[in-house]
Amino acid sequence: MEATALSAGFHPLLKPNGYKSPRSCSQKNSLSFVRCESSSGFNKPKPEGSIAITHRGSSFKTNVFEQAHSVAGDASSYDDTTAKTRSHVAEDKIGVLLLNLGGPETLNDVQPFLYNLFADPDIIRLPRPFQFLQGTIAKFISVVRAPKSKEGYAAIGGGSPLRKITDEQADAIKMALQAKNIAANVYVGMRYWFPFTEEAVQQIKKDKITRLVVLPLYPQYSISTTGSSIRVLQDLFRKDPYLAGVPVAVIQSWYQRRGYVNSMADLIEKELQIFSDPKEAVIFFSAHGVPVSYVENSGDPYQKQMEECIYLIMEELKARGVPNEHILAYQSRVGPVQWLKPYTDEVLVDLGKKGVKSLLAVPVSFVSEHIETLEEIDMEYRELALESGIENWGRVPALGLTPSFITDLADAVIESLPSAAAIWNPSVSEDSESSDAFSYLVKMFFGSILAFALLLSPKMIDAFRNHLI
Numbered sequence: 492m493e494a495t496a497l498s499a500g501f502h503p504l505l506k507p508n509g510y511k512s513p514r515s516c517s518q519k520n521s522l523s524f525v526r527c528e529s530s531s532g533f534n535k536p537k538p539e540g541s542i543a544i545t546h547r548g549s550s551f552k553t554n555v556f557e558q559a560h561s562v563a564g565d566a567s568s569y570d571d572t573t574a575k576t577r578s579h580v581a582e583d584k585i586g587v588l589l590l591n592l593g594g595p596e597t598l599n600d601v602q603p604f605l606y607n608l609f610a611d612p613d614i615i616r617l618p619r620p621f622q623f624l625q626g627t628i629a630k631f632i633s634v635v636r637a638p639k640s641k642e643g644y645a646a647i648g649g650g651s652p653l654r655k656i657t658d659e660q661a662d663a664i665k666m667a668l669q670a671k672n673i674a675a676n677v678y679v680g681m682r683y684w685f686p687f688t689e690e691a692v693q694q695i696k697k698d699k700i701t702r703l704v705v706l707p708l709y710p711q712y713s714i715s716t717t718g719s720s721i722r723v724l725q726d727l728f729r730k731d732p733y734l735a736g737v738p739v740a741v742i743q744s745w746y747q748r749r750g751y752v753n754s755m756a757d758l759i760e761k762e763l764q765i766f767s768d769p770k771e772a773v774i775f776f777s778a779h780g781v782p783v784s785y786v787e788n789s790g791d792p793y794q795k796q797m798e799e800c801i802y803l804i805m806e807e808l809k810a811r812g813v814p815n816e817h818i819l820a821y822q823s824r825v826g827p828v829q830w831l832k833p834y835t836d837e838v839l840v841d842l843g844k845k846g847v848k849s850l851l852a853v854p855v856s857f858v859s860e861h862i863e864t865l866e867e868i869d870m871e872y873r874e875l876a877l878e879s880g881i882e883n884w885g886r887v888p889a890l891g892l893t894p895s896f897i898t899d900l901a902d903a904v905i906e907s908l909p910s911a912a913a914i915w916n917p918s919v920s921e922d923s924e925s926s927d928a929f930s931y932l933v934k935m936f937f938g939s940i941l942a943f944a945l946l947l948s949p950k951m952i953d954a955f956r957n958h959l960i
């Protein structure tokens with residue numbers, strides 16, 4: 492497990508591939524977390540000429556093999572990790588915080604859930620002069636979007652299954668840790684719905700946890716998912732003297748772990764068997780998209796990590812004698828901007844035109860069933876594929892409670908325990924950022940006029956109403 496000390500806000504090590512968050516970059520910070528990029532398993536055996544990298548510099552390594560082989564994972568370092576872990580177990584009250592998105596539990600929750608989502612500055616990213624309008628814009632978009640979104644949730648039974656599944660995953664991870672002689676409390680902190688991250692953190696404090704591992708349930712890192720949840724956590728920890736002293740390890744991404752890759756390959760291999768000619772089926776990886784600007788302007792490593800993830804899964808499948816064609820596309824675009832391409836719907840139509848007859852859809856950015864698997868893929872995309880000439884359709888289930896996957900997440904937690912650290916630097920004042928009241932007022936005035944002119948344009952309303960999931 493590689494771990495690098497990093498600070499909340501704008502320490503360069505917090506920013507994968509040079510990630511620049513307009514908001515967090517402006518914060519002065521005083522709290523450090525430890526960042527782990529979990530890649531256990533791909534370091535044995537080392538390919539010829541490879542070197543074990545124990546610490547990264549200010550940018551992420553992007554080559555698959557560098558990532559895959561970068562974590563201490565030979566026998567001696569594993570023993571070292573185990574020994575260190577054991578000593579922590581004896582002294583510490585361990586907590587594991589699972590971070591997830593959250594979802595509306597009833598149709599009445601849909602609009603307020605959407606409000607929380609669009610009020611997140613890592614989801615709707617406004618230039619500084621417009622940021623004070625975040626709440627108003629979130630209200631507007633959530634109201635415009637709610638009817639279509641409600642239809643989707645109604646089609647999958649009236650609410651999101653995310654809370655139930657994440658709670659079950661938390662219980663399963665707790666038991667997997669127990670089986671490895673690690674006693675830990677496992678908490679769930681959702682970004683946009685109950686139980687909110689704030690509630691989980693309060694419970695962690697009440698329970699007097701003394702060492703915490705933060706495990707986002709997103710295999711790949713994106714500013715909009717893991718990044719956003721960690722920003723909230725950092726704010727909460729910075730403000731609280733007890734929490735600021737708790738050693739924390741954050742597992743930022745884990746798509747490269749052997750256990751995850753193998754578990755995905757198992758599911759795909761199994762599902763291919765439903766086809767009369769399994770070798771003929773195209774493996775269609777469908778990932779949640781992000782706006783192109785995240786990747787191109789803000790250094791979001793999501794696309795790169797997604798591509799590496801698919802590469803690793805396909806290498807594993809090839810090694811098992813599964814040579815199928817595969818393709819990666821992005822779904823669920825939102826609003827009037829360019830999103831990562833190719834788009835899932837367009838590729839499906841294209842494949843149909845090219846004569847593809849069998850297709851296996853593989854959701855790859857998320858590990859529970861949710862609205863985008865149950866409604867968007869199983870209903871909308873399936874219908875589109877069949878209309879486009881694809882005759883045989885299959886879909887790989889989300890990993891959920893798959894035992895090999897849960898065990899691997901427990902291993903990731905154990906490996907990260909020794910690297911947890913907190914650094915509280917009281918010399919950096921929280922309100923040391925200077926604010927110029929006059930220029931702020933001027934920006935607010937012109938910002939409001941511009942924002943409302945833009946927001947109320949019919950094109951914009953249509954983009955948010957229809958291009959949402």
Ligand SMILES: C=CC1=C(C)c2cc3[nH]c(cc4nc(cc5[nH]c(cc1n2)c(C)c5CCC(=O)O)C(CCC(=O)O)=C4C)c(C)c3C=C
Binds near residue numbers: 613652781959960
């Ligand atoms: C890795 C996964 C995800 C990324 C990246 C992501 C980015 C992202 N999402 C939106 C907007 C919406 N997302 C919505 C639901 C939703 N999103 C994810 C995952 C990722 N989002 C999940 C798992 C879910 C489903 C939750 C559930 O209830 O099951 C929605 C609401 C759905 C609707 O029909 O309206 C919106 C809106 C943006 C803008 C974005 C990146 C900027």
Ligand SMILES: [Fe+2]
Binds near residue numbers: 823
């Ligand atoms: Fe989303």
